[in-house]
Amino acid sequence: xxxxxxxxxxxxxxxxxxxxxxxxxxxxxxxxxxxxxxxxxxxxxxxxxxxxxxxxxxxxxxxxxxxxxxxxxxxxxxxxxxxxxxxxxxxxxxxxxxxxxxxxxxxxxxxxxxxxxxxxxxxxxxxxxxxxxxxxxxxxxxxxxxxxxxxxxxxxxxxxxxxxxxxxxxxxxxxxxxxxxxxxxxxxxxxxxxxxxxxxxxxxxxxxxxxxxxxxxxxxxxxxxxxxxxxxxxxxxxxxxxxxxxxxxxxxxxxxxxxxxxxxxxxxxxxxxxxxxxxxxxxxxxxxxxxxxxxxxxxxxxxxxxxxxxxxxxxxxxxxxxxxxxxxxxxxxxxxxxxxxxxxxxxxxxxxxxxxxxxxxxxxxxxxxxxxxxxxxxxxxxxxxxxxxxxxxxxxxxxxxxxxxxxxxxxxxxxxxxxxxxxxxxxxxxxxxxxxx
Amino acid sequence: xxxxxxxxxxxxxxxxxxxxxxxxxxxxxxxxxxxxxxxxxxxxxxxxxxxxxxxxxxxxxxxxxxxxxxxxxxxxxxxxxxxxxxxxxxxxxxxxxxxxxxxxxxxxxxxxxxxxxxxxxxxxxxxxxxxxxxxxxxxxxx
Ligand code: SF4
Ligand code: SF4
Numbered sequence: 001x002x003x004x005x006x007x008x009x010x011x012x013x014x015x016x017x018x019x020x021x022x023x024x025x026x027x028x029x030x031x032x033x034x035x036x037x038x039x040x041x042x043x044x045x046x047x048x049x050x051x052x053x054x055x056x057x058x059x060x061x062x063x064x065x066x067x068x069x070x071x072x073x074x075x076x077x078x079x080x081x082x083x084x085x086x087x088x089x090x091x092x093x094x095x096x097x098x099x100x101x102x103x104x105x106x107x108x109x110x111x112x113x114x115x116x117x118x119x120x121x122x123x124x125x126x127x128x129x130x131x132x133x134x135x136x137x138x139x140x141x142x143x144x145x146x147x148x149x150x151x152x153x154x155x156x157x158x159x160x161x162x163x164x165x166x167x168x169x170x171x172x173x174x175x176x177x178x179x180x181x182x183x184x185x186x187x188x189x190x191x192x193x194x195x196x197x198x199x200x201x202x203x204x205x206x207x208x209x210x211x212x213x214x215x216x217x218x219x220x221x222x223x224x225x226x227x228x229x230x231x232x233x234x235x236x237x238x239x240x241x242x243x244x245x246x247x248x249x250x251x252x253x254x255x256x257x258x259x260x261x262x263x264x265x266x267x268x269x270x271x272x273x274x275x276x277x278x279x280x281x282x283x284x285x286x287x288x289x290x291x292x293x294x295x296x297x298x299x300x301x302x303x304x305x306x307x308x309x310x311x312x313x314x315x316x317x318x319x320x321x322x323x324x325x326x327x328x329x330x331x332x333x334x335x336x337x338x339x340x341x342x343x344x345x346x347x348x349x350x351x352x353x354x355x356x357x358x359x360x361x362x363x364x365x366x367x368x369x370x371x372x373x374x375x376x377x378x379x380x381x382x383x384x385x386x387x388x389x390x391x392x393x394x395x396x397x398x399x400x401x402x403x404x405x406x407x408x409x410x411x412x413x414x415x416x417x418x419x420x421x422x423x424x425x426x427x428x429x430x431x432x433x434x435x436x437x
Numbered sequence: 438x439x440x441x442x443x444x445x446x447x448x449x450x451x452x453x454x455x456x457x458x459x460x461x462x463x464x465x466x467x468x469x470x471x472x473x474x475x476x477x478x479x480x481x482x483x484x485x486x487x488x489x490x491x492x493x494x495x496x497x498x499x500x501x502x503x504x505x506x507x508x509x510x511x512x513x514x515x516x517x518x519x520x521x522x523x524x525x526x527x528x529x530x531x532x533x534x535x536x537x538x539x540x541x542x543x544x545x546x547x548x549x550x551x552x553x554x555x556x557x558x559x560x561x562x563x564x565x566x567x568x569x570x571x572x573x574x575x576x577x578x579x
Contacts, residue, residue, distance in 0.1 A: 145476035271463070275483060275484055348473060360508065362471075367446070391471075
C-alpha cells in the first residue's frame, strides 16, 4: 500500500474504515503502520482523492523474462461485457505480450476438490475457515490468532496455478524454471503482497502481480485483433465462480456452509467463531471485498455490473461448449503445496508492550485517558477514534491536546488564567487615568 | 498501578438488554490482546466471560461484572440480582437449562453455559440464593 502524498488531503476517510486501525494522519498526511496492515484495500476504496495505491507490476516488467505466462484471476472476466468471450479475453493476454495463459480458475477447480476432501476429515477444527483471501488470513493472524488452526491448510488457487503453469512452461520451452515469468492478473493488493511476503508457502512461485486496472486498457485495445479462434484450455464454470462471493462454497459443494463478505462483516463472524459459537458450521467462506473478488480494489467495473456478468458466465450462458475440461494431469500433493507450506504464525500487533506489566500499565493509562476524551470519534486528531487516540497517548505517539476539544478547553483555561494574571498586576504598574497629563 | 494491583474494570449488566449482549466480553478480549496474553488463554477467558455475561442478560435483572487482570492471571466476578439457581448441581449438568423456548430459539440457553465456563477456567466458584441472585467467580492463569 502506498500513499501519493500530493493527493492526500488528510481528510480522515481512510482511517475511519481501516479494520485494524493501522492508519493515522500525521503532519496532514495519512501514514500506514505496515505491521498492522492486512492489505484489504479498504483505504484505496474509501479515499475520495485517490491518494492510496497498491504497488503492482506493469506490462513493462515482463520483458525481463524470455517466456511469460499470464494467470488471469477469474474476476477479470467480469470486467468486460458479456459479448467478449473468455476465449477472447485469454487471447488478448497473448496479444499484449504473454506467451501463454493459465486460468487461475483452473487452479480453483483443483483446490475445490482438495477442500472437499479436506472437509471430510474427522480430525479438523470446525468451522473450517477458507484461506483463499489473503486479507482474511492476515486478519486472522492479527485479530483472531486463536483461530489460525481453523484455516484450511491448502494453498490458494493462484499458488496452485503458478506451480502447474511453471512446470508446463518448463516442459514446453526447455528453459530453467527461474527464466519463466509467471504473472498474476490480480483484483487486489492483498494477493500482490502475498507475492512479496508469502503467507503459507515458504516462497511464492509467482514472479509478480499486475493489477487488473493496470492492464485493463491494453486488453481493451487488443480485443479487435482477437477472434477467439485459438483452442485454449478452459476452466469449469465452478472454478470461474470463485470470483463471486459464495462461488467457493458452491464449487466445494460444502454442506452447512456460511458465506460472508466485506471485511467488517468478516470481522463480526470471526468474532462469533472465536466465542465458540457456530460449532455446527462446517465451512466458512470469508472474502474481504464486498461481493467477493469481483469487488476487489484493483478492479474497474462496478461490482454489481461485474456480478451480473460473472453470473452469466458461470451459468454457462456464455460459450456453452467451452465448459469444464479439467485436462491437467497433476500430482495433487505437489501442486497443493502440502510440503512447502509454512505454519501461519500469529501476528500480535495489537499488544501495547512486550512486557506484560508495562502493557497493563499502558492499558490503564488508556482507560483513564479515554474517560477524559469527548467520545465523538471525529478523527480530527488523526487517530480513527477516541479509543485509538487514547492508545496512541499511552504509547507516547500522541498527546491529549491533539484532540481539538481538549485543545479548546486548554486554550479557554489558559485565557482565563491570563485574564486573572492580568488583573493581578502590581499596583505601581497600573496606569492611573490622568497620569499622562 | 502498583506492582501487583492489576488492572480493574467494571461493567454493569442489565437483564434482557440483548442489544448490549457481549459488549463487556468483547472489551475484555480487546484489552487482553493489548496486554499481550497468549491467544488460547484469551479465548478461554473470552468464552467464559461471554457465557457468564449472557447468563445475567438472559436470567437476571441486573448484574455487576468485575474484572482484574494481573500479569499472571485474570479474575472475573459476576454478581447478579435475579431468581437465583435452586439446584446448582443440576445447573452444572450439560444440557440442563431453564431458559424459555423464546430464548432457545435465539440460540442461547442451550444449557451449556455453566459447564462451559467451568471447563475454561482454572478456578471456578458459584454460589446462589433463590430469590436473591447468583455470584460467580472465575480465575484463569495466563
Ligand atoms: S482518504 Fe486517507 S489517503 Fe485519502 S486523502 Fe483522505 S486521509 Fe489522505
Ligand atoms: S476478496 Fe478477493 S479481491 Fe478482495 S482482498 Fe480477498 S482475494 Fe483480494
